[in-house]
Amino acid sequence: MKKIAFILLAAILFLAACGEESGQSPEANAKEGTKTFKIGVTQIVEHPSLNAAYDGFQKALEDAGLDVEYDVQNAQNDNSQNTTIANNLVSEGVDLIFANSTPSAQAVASVTKDIPIVFTSVTDAVSAELVQSMEQPGGNVTGTVDTQPDAIPSTINFLKDELGAKNVGMVFNAGEQNSRAQVDAVKEQMSAVGLNVVEASVSTSAEVKQATESLIGKVDSLYIITDNTVVSALESVISVANDNKLPMMVGEFDSVKRGGLGAYGFEYFDIGYEAGEMAVKILNGESTPADLPVQYPQNLRFVLNKDTVDALGLEVKDEWKAEFAE
Incomplete structure (x- = not known):
């Protein structure tokens, strides 16, 4: 009986070890250092361009292989709701906020200086007081604009x-x-x-x-x-x-x-994707919003x-x- 018990114990330990090595358990994820990032998404209203920008943002993080959980909230063009969303995302302590439109970005930028904010679908980030300059944002906010100079x-x-x-x-x-x-x-x-x-x-x-x-x-x-x-x-x-x-x-x-x-x-999917690439650098600790210049759309x-x-x-x-x- 002792010999059978020993064999069973050895088999259990062997299977557990296999599970850890294959990454099939939460313990394996923790061991390998995989992190699930929580990203808050705020969008001022539903329409195809903004939706395409969000699709592009998601695709960039997917292509980078990041494990992401999204909290997506839409203000339906209601400014009071827009402010409520901003406060909710900050109180949740998300790892990063993706702000899709000028009002969305302004709302979250006004309530946090600590959480990184990456925006897109913003026309004039400087006049909107989101960044100090296009080249040197200088705070916790950066992103891509939806105006091409020409x-x-x-x-x-x-x-x-x-x-x-x-x-x-x-x-x-x-x-x-x-x-x-x-x-x-x-x-x-x-x-x-x-x-x-x-x-x-x-x-x-x-x-x-x-x-x-x-x-x-x-x-x-x-x-x-x-x-x-x-x-x-x-x-x-x-x-x-x-x-x-x-x-x-x-x-x-x-x-x-x-x-x-x-x-x-240009395609809004593209500026969303470029914003997503910026978010990847921030989440991976490669850069900060202050160091990432705001980007114009490419290829008019x-x-x-x-x-x-x-x-x-x-x-x-x-x-x-x-x-x-x-």
Whole structure:
């Protein structure tokens, strides 16, 4: 009996050792030093561009082989909820916060100086007071912006030279810093080339259609920037634009796919992925937000919606070097 007991004990010890070596148990994970990182995700509203950015962020961490648990919260364009989310994520003591939009980043940056914050879908990180400078963020915040330096000038040139625009309508949420910065930049650059901007301000997505309709008879084209409130209700703008044969330039490719005429832009998945690569460096202890420069989007492209081009009766010129949205 003693011999049988000894054999059974040896077999149990052998199987336990095999389990530890194969990493099949929590004890094995602890032994190998594997850590599960908890990342808080805050997003101001649901729309395709922001969703694509989050997908890109997740893919970067997956490709890096990190074990991650996400706490994803969406404010549904409610500023009070946005603040509540920020406080909740900080109180949870997450390892890092991914802030997807300017309001989301501002909310979390205002309540913690200790937890690393990586943002994307932010237009002007300096004016939003998220970082000290693009090159040297200087605090616990860094990320990727969704404005490419040549995008606005290229769009304005297309409106003027190719579409013959004179009065351009812009619908936006004036309470969103991201949008105000873009509109001011557009107005300044349009004024320099003799174009006029006609503004229509909204505070909620429910106001978008009426605001767009208020521009009819005053404008010959539309330019919809990367405004979260308006883009979340873009179909309302597209409906009015189509009914009145107004060419509508937009700020990103997802809005082209949804019916906008065209955009000089980039993929939001890509800037989300680049933000994810920054998060990997921070979580692995290779760098800190203060040391990681804020990144611009790469590879500006011009994309058109073929159906919208045809509906407007436009001829696509070779010199446009345009691609068609898929």
